[in-house]
Amino acid sequence: MAAETTRLTIQIGEENADPHELEDLTARLRAELLEIDVVAAQPERGAPPPGARAVLSFSLGGLVVSLAGTELLAAVVSAVTAWLTRDQHRSAKLTIDGDAIELTGVPSGEQRRLTDL
Numbered sequence: 001m002a003a004e005t006t007r008l009t010i011q012i013g014e015e016n017a018d019p020h021e022l023e024d025l026t027a028r029l030r031a032e033l034l035e036i037d038v039v040a041a042q043p044e045r046g047a048p049p050p051g052a053r054a055v056l057s058f059s060l061g062g063l064v065v066s067l068a069g070t071e072l073l074a075a076v077v078s079a080v081t082a083w084l085t086r087d088q089h090r091s092a093k094l095t096i097d098g099d100a101i102e103l104t105g106v107p108s109g110e111q112r113r114l115t116d117l
Contacts, residue, residue: 005066008076008096009044012061015089022061025090029083030063036075039066 014025026043033041044062065076077094081103084090088105 004069005039006068006070006073006096008065008067008073008094010063010065010080011044011093011095012063013091014087019060026061026063029080032079032083033063033065033076036072036079038072038076039068041065 010029012022012026012029014022017025030041030043042064044064067073067076073096080092080094084092084103084105086105090105091102093100093102
């Protein structure tokens with residue numbers, strides 16, 4: 001029987017980032033996540049942001065990561081946390097099964113405790 005796939009969404013942001021910078025940041029994070037053997041990491045499909053000039057078929061800064069079960073979840077959270085610490089202006093919201101956590105480039109004690117859980 002095949003392993004169950006777990007779906008994790010990641011919405012990233014960076015202060016003052018324009019759409020091109022956000023697209024580049026998302027691509028870099030996606031490449032790092034693919035190195036840890038996730039099943040897939042694809043741009044999140046969604047509606048264009050309010051005021052967008054062009055209709056995009058994906059949400060800027062959004063990724064959908066598919067994992068075979070939850071075994072790699074800790075590795076994904078560690079990779080996102082390491083990616084965030086490279087620039088204190090970055091942030092990421094990770095959502096899985098309706099539960100969400102927001103992480104920043106400057107981790108607090110509470111943030112570290114929650115990511116350890």
